[in-house]
Amino acid sequence: MRDILSTLIPRLGRSGTDSDRSDAETSERPASDRSVDGDVSAGDPAVRADGGVTDQRRSTPGRVIDAVDDRFGSDFVESLPFWGPPFLLMGLFVYGAIVWNLLISLTDFTNFGSPDYSDLDFEMYTRALSDSGVISATANTFILTIAFTVATLVVGLCLAILIDRGIRFENTFRTIYLLPMSLSFVVTAQFWLWMYNVNNGILNIAIGVFGAGPIDWIGNPSVVLWAVVLALLWQFSGYAMVVYLAGLRAIPTEHYEAAQVDGASTLKMYWRVIIPQLKGATISAAVVLMVFALKAFDFLYSLVSGYRPPNGADILATKMVRESYGNLNWAYGAAIAIILFALALAIIGPYLVYEYRRGHL
Amino acid sequence: MAQLELDDLTKVFQDGKDEIVAVDGVSIDIPDGEFLVVVGPSGCGKSTTLRMVAGLETVTSGQIRLDDHVINDVKPQDRDIAMVFQSYALYPHMTVHDNMAFGLEESTDMPDSEIAERVEEAATMMGIDNLLDRKPGELSGGQQQRVALGRAIVRDPEVFLMDEPLSNLDAKLRSQMRTELQRIQEDLGVTTMYVTHDQTEAMTMGDRIAILDGGVLQQVATPLECYHEPNNQFVAGFIGEPSMNFLDVDNENGTLVREGFEYPLAPEIADRVAGRDEVVLGIRPGAVEVEHTSAGDHRFDATVDVVEPMGDENTVYLLFDAWSDDNALVATVSGMRQIESGESVVAHIPEDAIHIFDGETGEALHNRTLVDEEVADVTGD
């Protein structure tokens, strides 16, 4: 017996390729069983619902599927019916349409009918660059987007911190702050039109208390953009609050306690320990808010019930729709849309890369 | 029932530009009905190996054969393999009955009545027949464990795969389930591959154990073979608790030497280590004898450093008086024996119990000598 063992040892080398044929006592009996089993399964694949598939799959389409799966991963073909159709529909309407839009922007398409794709040039873009309307709309787009985003983030953060301080009826507070977001721009535009009314609006009554005003919030070109920002701030600060609240909840309680043990004041604790950890929440909230700002078209349209927003509040989104659907300058509208798209891409592109690097995609 | 063969199985993960070899040319034959425990430290590739067998991980190279059919490209759902996960992975929205019936419903055309019958039968076997109408959320950890096992059993698959199924249980329940699992596997006779990092589970449960380290198979053998006849220093150190003592020594013409330490070898052992200058002397703590005789051949003056009473035995840390470093030798002695920290003793390292490993490769050059009846234990059924 000792000899059997000692002959075993050199075989089981460091490389560890086992195969252990020498272990006769344990493997011989099963080996004979195996041959019986093997015959059964090889002879009648139908008996085995499972292993038999190996044999059945050797048809030509089966081989193609295998090859595709080999290239893309084992579930690729099987998963295609799930994500394929939605992807196709979305791809066609979003990305197909953008390419098409780019093409239309290179034509001279106006009025009714179909665009003529035989003569493509950048005329519409040069026209846009020299159009003072486009330039001021671009400036307004920037002002609106940045002012609205920054203000909403700040207000949302303050609300979130206050609500996070273990107050009662937290859900009630949250629900009410978030309520305006469930309303349509068309609806909130009606409310704010009334708020901003020169004669009877609450805002003018409020500043009247301090002896100021009345101000024509909508009619004054230098004020209207800020009036829009305030209305949007009202509508979306609840959103920023909810995002920040989720971010605050993700911070371990120990961080608060550690900062307090370290003797930091409440203000310092938030500024130096908590807020830096909200970077991710800030970035994703900011991107979403910028998209909401782009949708301000609905709000501006509803303020005046028309394509021409109040003087001083024209943004690229409204300008684009007005050129296309008001003036039927389709190609020109498409070119403005591409400019708007490029601006949006400048924000979204880096954001997507950032999220991808963090592994959040 | 089936024989499972892993042939030169390799898995390489791509991590950016880096390639990480998780499993490196592993070959194991698991005969029909065998309970094979795959054991190793975390990150050794044991779970990856199991997941390749399940079809949850693609195979980079090599083959997996089930009864001589290559199943590398067969989808998990077509392999007729049942797996028990560490988290149990029960379907939370289904009752215990539905959890257990799911596999049969999806993989066979069996009529409902027969499915119900088999579920009933398996549930009785696992002692959960009174829980069939409950949902997993209403069960204790141990009960969920049983459901997970029952779900595997009811399928009557070719192969059972188990990925650390007991590690979420408390110690008492774990040892209970260990016995039960073994019994069930024996009754059903289903080829089983069981992954664990716990060498106690490996020793007590497996017909054979496969030890993996760094993706490389170190040894496949019965538990006692692995314990007494380790292939190399890694296996020797991994199997056994407390683990084997290792002393780095020089081989000077058949005498193992280090500062203040000389260990002459019998001629037949000396022959085996001839030509290797740096070797490692290994001795199981249980084989070290703590005596009060005087020093001599294989006996060394030592001082008791720490005593850890374990109840039935004491773990004793000994410091050799002649050594300047604090390299301790661990010995286990009977729990009934009075031994005090600071006591002067003599440590006897019996020559028939030593292991010698190559200092560079770790390969076992000499393993302990077993008397005949022990050998019978090692290989006998």
Place this chain on the structure above:
Amino acid sequence: MSDTSTPATDGELDGSDDARAADRPGALERIDASRVALYGFLIGLLAVYMVPIESGLVTSIKTSPTGVSETLPYMPPLLPETLQFFTTEKWQTAFDALSRGLVSSALYAVPATIISAFAGSLAAYGLTQATWKERYKAPILALFVAGIFIPLQAVLVPLSQFWSNIVNVADLLGFVWALGINDDYAGIVEMIVTHVAYGIPICTVLFRSYYKNMSEEMIESARLDGATMRGVYRRIVLPLSTPMFAVVLIYQFTQIWNDLLFALILISSSASPAAPVVLILAGLGQSMEGQDFPLRMAGAFIAALPTLAVYVAFGEEFAEGVAS
């Protein structure tokens, strides 16, 4: 690498927010000055937030133009001396003007919501719980995510071209109009398809974030139990998606109901029988002499009623939807 799989949680949502908040420093419910100030401030702020809505509500039950000019905008006309300005006539008028819009809106918002949520769930499943190479999955996912943020202006002109020149629903569904249904309702079909197409990205991303947290081992276990991808979806993933369906359906419904841009482009005339409520509301109270604010306010509330009702009933789900 291989052994890092940790026991995954069973996709249950953590409901211990309140308990955690109570552990926060300063969470002790003490009656001290700073605590009172905190509540005072939050309640004050709440009032400010409610002003536009409150003012709209009280104005909607005033007569125009005298009631509006004779009372303060935030005072309801319910005091004995202002009761003469009280009227429900504006609500009646607004409802008469908007009722057909409510029907049209529901006709496209409900199907589009359901279809886009379902499509998003399918896509997210195929892109999350199916195993295929990350290398190919990532760009497709990126296209889905980017689809959320595309400014819709960039697709408007092709969209009108598509629906007027390439797929003319009014012509295609000739047999429907033959039944006596106004062919303006072709716009409803266009609205459904369009809203589904542009709603898919957000629905997919919402479901994906949910599916990513679902126990991977559970899905693997189902596959090993012999279930195909279809079987896993139908029997495991779909039943467990109910909470997320609530979130996505509510979010999508408010988005689609509230949207004006597509309605403006695809239906264009508020006189059309298919005109949705937002389109009619945008022009309501404008054509009368001056601006009829009470009528506008009443109209705004009627148009907002469905989304408000959904929000009040499912505020939690809505909050969860916007946060992710």
